[in-house]
Amino acid sequence: MAEAGARPWARSDEKHRAIVRAAREVFLSKGYLGTNMDLIASRSGVSKQTVYTHFGNKETLFVEIVGSMTGHAGDRVHHERPELGDDSELEAYLRAFAERQLRIVTEPELLQLRRLVIGEVGRFPELAKVLYERGPQRAIGELTAMFEVLHERGLLTGDPAAAAEWFNWLVMAAPLNRAMMLGDAAVPDDHELRRHVAEAVRIFLTAFGP
Amino acid sequence: MAEAGARPWARSDEKHRAIVRAAREVFLSKGYLGTNMDLIASRSGVSKQTVYTHFGNKETLFVEIVGSMTGHAGDRVHHERPELGDDSELEAYLRAFAERQLRIVTEPELLQLRRLVIGEVGRFPELAKVLYERGPQRAIGELTAMFEVLHERGLLTGDPAAAAEWFNWLVMAAPLNRAMMLGDAAVPDDHELRRHVAEAVRIFLTAFGP
Numbered sequence: 001m002a003e004a005g006a007r008p009w010a011r012s013d014e015k016h017r018a019i020v021r022a023a024r025e026v027f028l029s030k031g032y033l034g035t036n037m038d039l040i041a042s043r044s045g046v047s048k049q050t051v052y053t054h055f056g057n058k059e060t061l062f063v064e065i066v067g068s069m070t071g072h073a074g075d076r077v078h079h080e081r082p083e084l085g086d087d088s089e090l091e092a093y094l095r096a097f098a099e100r101q102l103r104i105v106t107e108p109e110l111l112q113l114r115r116l117v118i119g120e121v122g123r124f125p126e127l128a129k130v131l132y133e134r135g136p137q138r139a140i141g142e143l144t145a146m147f148e149v150l151h152e153r154g155l156l157t158g159d160p161a162a163a164a165e166w167f168n169w170l171v172m173a174a175p176l177n178r179a180m181m182l183g184d185a186a187v188p189d190d191h192e193l194r195r196h197v198a199e200a201v202r203i204f205l206t207a208f209g210p
Numbered sequence: 211m212a213e214a215g216a217r218p219w220a221r222s223d224e225k226h227r228a229i230v231r232a233a234r235e236v237f238l239s240k241g242y243l244g245t246n247m248d249l250i251a252s253r254s255g256v257s258k259q260t261v262y263t264h265f266g267n268k269e270t271l272f273v274e275i276v277g278s279m280t281g282h283a284g285d286r287v288h289h290e291r292p293e294l295g296d297d298s299e300l301e302a303y304l305r306a307f308a309e310r311q312l313r314i315v316t317e318p319e320l321l322q323l324r325r326l327v328i329g330e331v332g333r334f335p336e337l338a339k340v341l342y343e344r345g346p347q348r349a350i351g352e353l354t355a356m357f358e359v360l361h362e363r364g365l366l367t368g369d370p371a372a373a374a375e376w377f378n379w380l381v382m383a384a385p386l387n388r389a390m391m392l393g394d395a396a397v398p399d400d401h402e403l404r405r406h407v408a409e410a411v412r413i414f415l416t417a418f419g420p
Contacts, residue, residue, distance in 0.1 A: 031329070033243050112332060118390050119241070119329015122322060128391040136387065165384060166413060173383030174375060177346065180328050181338040203376060203417040 016054055018044040020068065023061050028112050032062060032120050032127075059124065066127055069113055070134040077101045078142045083149075090155050090209075091201055097146075098171040098197045101139065105172060106187045111179050118180070136172075140164045156208050163208045170200040226264055228254040234275050238322050242272060242330050242337075273340055279323055280344040287311045288352045293359075300365050300419075301411055307356075308381040308407045311349065315382060316397045321389050328390070346382075350374045366418050373418045380410040 022044035026035050037058060041048040055061040077100060084093045104110070114131065121128045143164035150156045156163055175196060178186040188196055232254035236245050247268060251258040265271040287310060294303045314320070324341065331338045353374035360366045366373055385406060388396040398406060 029332075031243070031332070033241070115328050115331050118325050121325050121391065121393055122239075122241070125393050128393070132388070132391040136391075162409075166380075166409075169379065169383035169387070170376075173379035173387070177379070177383070177386075178342070181331065181342040181346075183331055183335050183338070199372075199376075203413065207413040207416040 015044070015046050015050060019046060019051055019054055019061070020064065024065050024069070024109075027062060027065055027116065028109060031116055032058075032124070035062075037061075059127075062124075062127060063130055066113065066117060066130050067134060069110065070131050073104050073107075073110055074134055074138050074142075077104050077139065081142075081146070084153075084155075087153065087155060090150070091205060094167075094201045094204070095194075095197050098167075098201060099193060102171055102175060102193060102197060105135075106175060106179055108184045108187075111184060111187070115180060136168065140168050143167060155210055157210065158208050163204075166208070167200075167204050170204050171197060225254070225256050225260060229256060229261055229264055229271070230274065230278070233271050234279070234319075237272060237275055237326065238319060241326055242268075242334070245272075247271075269334065269337075272334075272337060276323065276327060276337055276340050277344060279320065280341050283314050283317075283320055284344055284348050284352075287314050287349065291352075291356070294363075294365075297363065297365060300360070301415060304377075304411045304414070305404075305407050308377075308411060309403060312381055312385060312403060312407060315345075316385060316389055318394045318397075321394060321397070325390060346378065350378050353377060365420055367420065368418050373414075376418070377410075377414050380414050381407060 019040060023035075023040045026040050026043060030039075035058065037048055037051050040061070041051045044051070051061070055064065081097065082093075084090060114135075117128045117131045140161075141164075144161045147156055147160035147164050147167075151160050151163075175186075175188050175193070229250060233245075233250045236250050236253060240249075245268065247258050247261050250271070251261045254261070261271070265274065291307065292303075294300060324345075327338045327341045350371075351374075354371045357366055357370035357374050357377075361370050361373075385396075385398050385403070
C-alpha cells in the first residue's frame with residue numbers, strides 16, 4: 001500500500017479523504033446502526049486503526065459526513081447568489097432562488113442523509129442538530145439577510161426573519177415531506193417544481209409583498 | 211399463564227392487544243433494526259411462537275403499529291369536527307382546527323414514530339407509505355372536503371385540493387420539521403403554537419380568502 005516518495009502529510013490527507021468518501025457511501029446505504037468501522041476501513045483501503053486515528057469513533061465520523069454534506073449543499077445554494085436588479089423583477093428573482101434551493105435540497109444523497117439523521121434523533125440528537133444548523137437554520141439566516149435588503153427597498157413588509165421562515169417552508173415543505181416518506185420517486189420533476197415554486201412565491205408575495 | 215375459564219377468542223384477542231402494546235413500546239424506544247421478536251414476546255408475556263402466529267413477521271407487526279397509531283391520531287383530528295357557523299367566524303374556525311391538528315401531530319409518540327419510519331424509508335418504503343397515506347394524505351383529503359364546502363359558500367377562492375395542501379403545510383411545516391430534527395423540546399408551547407397558527411391562517415386567507 002505504501003507509495004514511494006509520497007510526503008507523509010499528503011499521504012495522510014489522501015487517506016482522510018478516502019475514509020470520508022467510503023464512510024459517506026456506507027452510512028447512506030446501510031444506516032448508522034448498520035455501519036461498522038471495519039467496513040469503512042476495507043472500503044477505503046486503510047487499516048481500521050487508521051480510521052480510528054483520523055476520526056476517533058463512528059459518531060465523530062458521522063458528524064463529519066453530516067456537516068460536510070450539508071455545508072457543501074448550503075454553499076451551492078448561497079454562494080454567488082445574485083442581487084436583485086430592477087424592482088419589477090422581484091417575483092422572478094424569488095422564483096429563481098427557490099428553484100435552485102429546492103433542486104439542491106431534493107438531491108437523492110441529501111434526502112437519504114436527512115432520513116438517516118432523523119431516524120437517529122432519539123439516540124444521537126447532536127447529529128440532527130448539526131444538520132438542522134447547517135441546513136434549514138442557515139438557509140433561513142441567509143434568506144433573512146436577503147429579505148432585509150428587500151425590506152429596505154420597500155419590496156417586502158413584515159419582519160424579515162419571520163418572512164424568511166415562511167418563505168423557506170412554503171417552498172420546501174410539500175416536496176420535502178413527500179420525499180422524506182415516499183422516497184426519491186416523489187421528488188417533483190422540473191415542470192412540477194417550477195409550478196410549485198411559482199405558487200409558493202405567489203402566496204408569499206400576497207402575504208408579504210408591498 | 212393459562213387463565214381458567216377464559217374463552218379462547220377472548221384470550222387470543224387479549225394476547226393480540228398485549229403484543230401490539232409491547233411492540234409499540236419496543237419499536238419506539240429501540241428503532242426498527244434494534245427490535246427483535248424475542249423482546250416483544252417477553253414484554254407481552256407470550257411465547258415468541260405466539261407473536262409469529264399473530265403477526266407473521268417483524269415487518270407486518272411494524273406496519274400494524276404504524277397504521278394503528280397514525281389512524282388513531284387522524285381519527286382524533288377529524289372526527290367530530292364542527293361545521294362553520296357564521297361566515298364571520300371563518301378565521302377563528304380555521305385556527306381552532308389547525309391548533310387541534312398541530313397539537314396531535316406533535317405528540318412525542320407520533321413524532322418518534324415518524325422519525326423511525328423516515329429513517330427506514332430506504333429499506334422499507336412501504337412502512338412510510340402507510341404513514342403518509344394515513345397521515346398527511348388523509349389530512350389533506352379531509353381538509354379538501356372541508357374547503358369544498360367553504361368554497362361553495364364563497365369563503366375560499368382557488369382549487370380546494372390545492373388550498374388544502376398549502377394550508378396543511380403552512381400549519382405543519384415549521385414546527386414539524388424542527389421537531390423532527392431538534393427533538394421534542396423544539397415542539398412549540400401553547401403560546402407559540404397559537405401565534406404560529408394565527409400567522410399561518412392569516413397568510414392562508416390573504417392568498418385564498420374571498
